[in-house]
Amino acid sequence: MKRTILTVFICSAILMCASAQDEDKTEETLKSTLIQKGQLDGGVRTTTSLFGHDNIPGLGVGGQFRLQIFDYLNTEWFADWITLDLNGAGTRNNAHIGWSVLFYPIRTGRVVPYAIAGHCFDYAKVIPLSTPFEDRSGDIITRWSSAVQAGLGSHFYLTEKFDISLNAQYMLHLGKHLDYELQPTNNGYTLDTDGHSSSGTGMEGHILITASLNYRIADLW
Amino acid sequence: MVKGIKIALLVLLFSPTSFGQSERNWKLNAALSFAPGFLTEKTQTIQLHGYLGFLKNKIHLRGDGFYFLNSFGERPRFDMNHQLFSGAFYHFTEKKLQPYIGFQPGIAISRSSEYYTLNEENNELEREIAVSPLGSAVGGLHYYGEKLFFLFVEGRYIFGKHKSNSYPVYLDEFRISFGLGFTF
Numbered sequence: 274m275k276r277t278i279l280t281v282f283i284c285s286a287i288l289m290c291a292s293a294q295d296e297d298k299t300e301e302t303l304k305s306t307l308i309q310k311g312q313l314d315g316g317v318r319t320t321t322s323l324f325g326h327d328n329i330p331g332l333g334v335g336g337q338f339r340l341q342i343f344d345y346l347n348t349e350w351f352a353d354w355i356t357l358d359l360n361g362a363g364t365r366n367n368a369h370i371g372w373s374v375l376f377y378p379i380r381t382g383r384v385v386p387y388a389i390a391g392h393c394f395d396y397a398k399v400i401p402l403s404t405p406f407e408d409r410s411g412d413i414i415t416r417w418s419s420a421v422q423a424g425l426g427s428h429f430y431l432t433e434k435f436d437i438s439l440n441a442q443y444m445l446h447l448g449k450h451l452d453y454e455l456q457p458t459n460n461g462y463t464l465d466t467d468g469h470s471s472s473g474t475g476m477e478g479h480i481l482i483t484a485s486l487n488y489r490i491a492d493l494w
Numbered sequence: 495m496v497k498g499i500k501i502a503l504l505v506l507l508f509s510p511t512s513f514g515q516s517e518r519n520w521k522l523n524a525a526l527s528f529a530p531g532f533l534t535e536k537t538q539t540i541q542l543h544g545y546l547g548f549l550k551n552k553i554h555l556r557g558d559g560f561y562f563l564n565s566f567g568e569r570p571r572f573d574m575n576h577q578l579f580s581g582a583f584y585h586f587t588e589k590k591l592q593p594y595i596g597f598q599p600g601i602a603i604s605r606s607s608e609y610y611t612l613n614e615e616n617n618e619l620e621r622e623i624a625v626s627p628l629g630s631a632v633g634g635l636h637y638y639g640e641k642l643f644f645l646f647v648e649g650r651y652i653f654g655k656h657k658s659n660s661y662p663v664y665l666d667e668f669r670i671s672f673g674l675g676f677t678f
Contacts, residue, residue, distance in 0.1 A: 354625070356655075358657050364624075364657040364662070400658075
């Protein structure tokens, strides 16, 4: 009986010690293991678009995955849906789907700054305001384009697996110009489109400020 | 001796730290509630609110859905305003009573009850359903019972704008939820 009690006691003690050691190790190595190759994160994001075609801010929502290739290099795969109210004269919708590379000059501590650059595909749709007396669905214009973006940001780790990230990027659209104009009137604004979805080549840029919440899903290698 | 080895093996096999049977440090939470909302111009709404969440180390990852039931008051604005959110919360303690704050981006699937547009093809008046981005800041309290159940109360400020082919309408709203949940 004594031997049985002793065996149970020793086994339990070993397990408790092992568990306690794991906790200590986690705490000690936390800061140095936040950013490592092979990590896969998933997250949601909210984006504000500023200083674009019409100088009107837009609000967006989206999601992302991050797959870290090397200790100093991460990749981000994202999709966003951004809508803008064109001063009450219409709506502009933008969908972005793309990828970015994140470079970490410093990767210790809970605050990890990074430089970010990448590419995305962009779909834009401009919808002029219709009323009970006027149907302007024929004036809707759309455009598919490609864009490049670059900027700076930082991860803020609240726990080993969870971080809040904030970045600001400039996005430059490459491709045809989306031809519309907001004209001030005595009673607000009116949206003029020329009926063509896009015309001529032109460059159009805007700033994107993105806040995201991310959780580590797996450590792949 | 053999008996001792058998007991040791049994202890190891069924110990809390073996084979993922360790005292689990995460929880799955699912909850349901009615959620009254408050808009400007003395207008109120009522929604059915449900969520599913994964809570570990004070971080609660949650997906929330609001099913619009009705609105009352001086300016009801929408006859459809269902909303989906996904985001994270920070729980300040791991005790029974857990205050928390969080942020969730989301979308509104909404239709204005005020602004109609003409469809020239069939000469009828229509209203378009739009999918608009949202943001929401949340604060609340969880109270965990002995087993399985928890109570929660939370306040949420939602911001965004319904943008369709007609006039834009603000989706800004303050919403309260008080309900019961299951924890696994």
